[in-house]
Amino acid sequence: MRGAVFYGTRDVRFEDHEAPGIIKPTDAILRLSATCICGSDLWFYRGVSPMPWGTAVGHEYCGIVEEVGSAVTSIKAGQFVVGSFFASDNTCPSCRAGYQSSCRQAELVLGAQAPRVRVPLADGTLVPTPGAPSGEQLPDLLALSDVMGTGWFGAVAANVEPGGTVVVVGDGAVGLLAVLSAKEMGAEKIVAMSGHEARSKLAREFGATEIVTERGERGVARINELTGGIGADSAIECVGTKESMAQAIEVTRVGGYLGFVGVPHGVPLDLQALFHTHIHIHGGPAPVRRFLPDLIDRVWSGKIHPGRVFDLKLPLERVAEGYRAMDERRAIKVFLQP
């Protein structure tokens, strides 16, 4: 089977590697209808995060169940399913608390930029759709596997409420979908911080009421103007750098909420500074599984179209080209058709 394999900084190849098979009786094998490249894939692609050479990469997926292990009871071959990038049993105390990405048996799904993938803990991880989706629904459903669920969790973690003011830091796919999530949750004022024309256009279409192109102190000053000097009720941090976290903290009002879903890379937080802001902080790897049933409903009914973040569609064999386009910010997010 051929799929995306990581060979070192800025080197992803479409190569032969071992086809997935059932390893544990709780596994399922999916034939993927669609897969994609994640903003977080750029961390290893750019050499910032470690990833062993020769790893089959990709963790966003949806498709048809081809085979299940002997212990799988609720998922059947032939079903169309969406699953989270974290496999979870959905029964342990962490899962029951709604944090399936901290499941005691959590396992990262890998090798999904391929025609087939093995998903561990199939019963806990996979959620079937009401039926076979149309080709047009595929991008929307695929987005639920990570990026939409992550934006949604960012908005939940930032306590977005009807009528509230929300600032989204980061105009990648997660940030854009955090805008969409805030809109769905009834926020009144949604500020997208973006200096990128195509991205800010999509942000507006997703529900952003204001675009702030400035960053740093000038960005804070603009948010202050837009909020009558008060700051945002909610800030959603979707990048994971020191600068973006500082930006998010500084735009949040006294006693407001900061949801952070950008994977932090070298972000020390000064607790003393935080102490005096009275900000609530919550975040982490999104427990996408918690939101899947609701988000599948919203997609199925045509209420939301998170798949619009895919602005480049390629056949799977051109995955390397997809990585380059995202690395160079020429594409927001790349959809891959196996």
Add this chain to the structure above:
Amino acid sequence: MRGAVFYGTRDVRFEDHEAPGIIKPTDAILRLSATCICGSDLWFYRGVSPMPWGTAVGHEYCGIVEEVGSAVTSIKAGQFVVGSFFASDNTCPSCRAGYQSSCRQAELVLGAQAPRVRVPLADGTLVPTPGAPSGEQLPDLLALSDVMGTGWFGAVAANVEPGGTVVVVGDGAVGLLAVLSAKEMGAEKIVAMSGHEARSKLAREFGATEIVTERGERGVARINELTGGIGADSAIECVGTKESMAQAIEVTRVGGYLGFVGVPHGVPLDLQALFHTHIHIHGGPAPVRRFLPDLIDRVWSGKIHPGRVFDLKLPLERVAEGYRAMDERRAIKVFLQP
């Protein structure tokens, strides 16, 4: 007028200094019925936090209004009042959001270890009691000015809920009153981390169901045992050191809540480590004013006795002795009678 004046590390003297007078038309002058020494006073006493020499110290107070400025409308001479250590206007956006300690006009009350004190923003800061309190009620009412309100905020910030499991890190007066607060809020299992006999006895009387004497990894292991390997729903951090914060993070369950009210001193937080715990974090200088009406009711009706944390009562002129007793952990908290 004679009161407590700071003269350098471990040097507080009872000395003549200028008697307070109305400076702004929004001020009030109180004749104090009782005052005390705060755990946070030990930070400057021990030379850890800066404090200019010659400063009249003390910030916890209750007493009778003697004089009000021309702009004060709701507070009258002769009323018995309790106020927060932070003066606040109680009308700005931060106050309306419930964060009076981040009031836009916030001013620290100082010089309260004295017979009289000036309280700025009297209308926003002071809350009258239903009548003149008895001598027995004085310690309970005085405790509301900071330490009880701080323990209460810690429990609020840690999202303590009926039936929940709470761990309190720190067995100072704030920690003990966080135990009392968690009990009032209906927590089912309340673990006080304390290796000090008198303190853990009081913790039990306030509602602690378990005492854990171990710290560090062994402390975490004990909490794990007590919570069926899950961790606490809520942790309340009442110290402010790197070690105590780490302890609080480690005992909190996945997706749980950490309220921190110990003033952080050199506590860097690794956001990446935090990311993977899914813990909610909230804290800061307690907005005591938010809780005062409710807490005065609870004291007035005899429901709570937070004044029990005062285990040493001295006449005000022996304030230096009080500081020594608290510094050496011979006293939990020192009550001073002007």
